[in-house]
Amino acid sequence: MRSVRARAAVGATLVVAVALIGAGLAVLLVLRANLIDRADLEAEVAAREVAGQLALGTPYDELDMGDEEAHPVQVTDDDGRLVAVSKDLEAVSGTGTEQVTLVPSAPARASGDDDDDGDDGDDDDSRDDPGRREVSSDEPDFTNGTAAVDGETADYRFAAVEATTSTGLTLTVHAGAPLAAEQEAVSTVRGAMLTGLPVLLLVVAGVTWLVTRRALRPVEGIRRELAAITASEDLGRRVPEPGSRDEIARLARTTNETLTVLEASVGRQRRFVADASHELRSPIASLRTQLEVGAAHPELLDVPGAVADTVRLQDLAADLLLLARLDAGERPGRATVDLGALVREEVSQRTGDRIPVTVSVPDAGSLAVSGSRGQLARVIGNLLDNAERHTERSVTVTVSAERGAVLVDVTDDGAGVPEEERERIFERFVRLDDARSRDDGGAGLGLAIARDVAARHGGTLTVDESPEGGALFRLRLPRST
Incomplete structure (x- = not known):
């Protein structure tokens, strides 16, 4: 998938699919839990109703078991023998016993018969003892099982509740609540999700595709225009700018x-x-x-x-070569250069100048900078050449230190540089009208090279008016630490 639209659509669809599947599973689990809780409550209520009757001494064959089809009931004693059961219960699983038929040895009543020892007083006391007539207040046990009632088998949720009769007999009542409603609801919701999920994912994918296509339409316009610019090599053309702020x-x-x-x-x-x-x-x-x-x-x-x-x-070839290296991003060296000593050395080598150069360098203080000694010497030489070309009587070079920088000022008493031309003279091959003679003037590269070298060394080169009325070129370089 090389298309951004396709990747965006697939990605959004996958994210939505994961989110919907997770949410759907959570909904199904919560729904199932709530419906099972409701079935537990129904089963517990049915079991406690029968257990309450047993605690009050109701005979087994007179127990009111309610809707036996909706709530099948089994009653077992401590030995697991079946003592009472719903009439239409044909088969059961998941309770204390799978018996659905009363065994002959099971007692016929929960109370009302005298014991064989004939001790009526003890019997009466036992029946009147409220502590021996109770339904267990403990939480009932719940199990899943099946039951066949009147020929129909279904899943049920069974609750087991203990009850103590008036004779002190502990019985366990198993009552069930059907899970058909829970199963139908879960199945309906699951079916709706399985049907709606693909449709929703298709809608999400389609909407994402259309939205992404619309959003990326300006990008396609930009691409086409750039391709046209590349083919035509016309850099004067521009790509369309959409009105949005995105x-x-x-x-x-x-x-x-x-x-x-x-x-x-x-x-x-x-x-x-x-x-x-x-x-x-x-x-x-x-x-x-x-x-x-x-x-x-x-x-x-x-x-x-x-x-x-x-x-x-x-000289011209050397200037062009140096400019080419500067344009290629050549970094200057990191040697420590004493600008005061460098200026003295450069001036001492200029024996053919028509105007002597005056040098002013302080005896104390650090004038060291970091960079290429050869390139910095080239800057000073170019500034001196420019001054010699335009001066009338004097050229002065002053080196000084100022707030973390070293300054080199080259001044002359010539005609100076008009204020509107002070930036243009640093452009390549630019010469003012009074210096257009190729015999006397240079090629217009000296000042351009000087400013480029100064910038590569983290410094600046500017021009202003000197006190004598001529030009003052100031080279400012960061002092070496």
């Missing part, structure tokens, strides 16, 4: 948000590839032209220009 509507909105981000990412990737191709084309074309001219006219070969184009091409 999980499916949230899924559609999240899918559209993902498509928006994916469209923007693909767009950036395409622009990146186009810009990279454009940037690479210029130095490669220049280098090829110079080499072709040199091959035809060696005396005209511009070796310094060819070397410059080669270096530019090499």
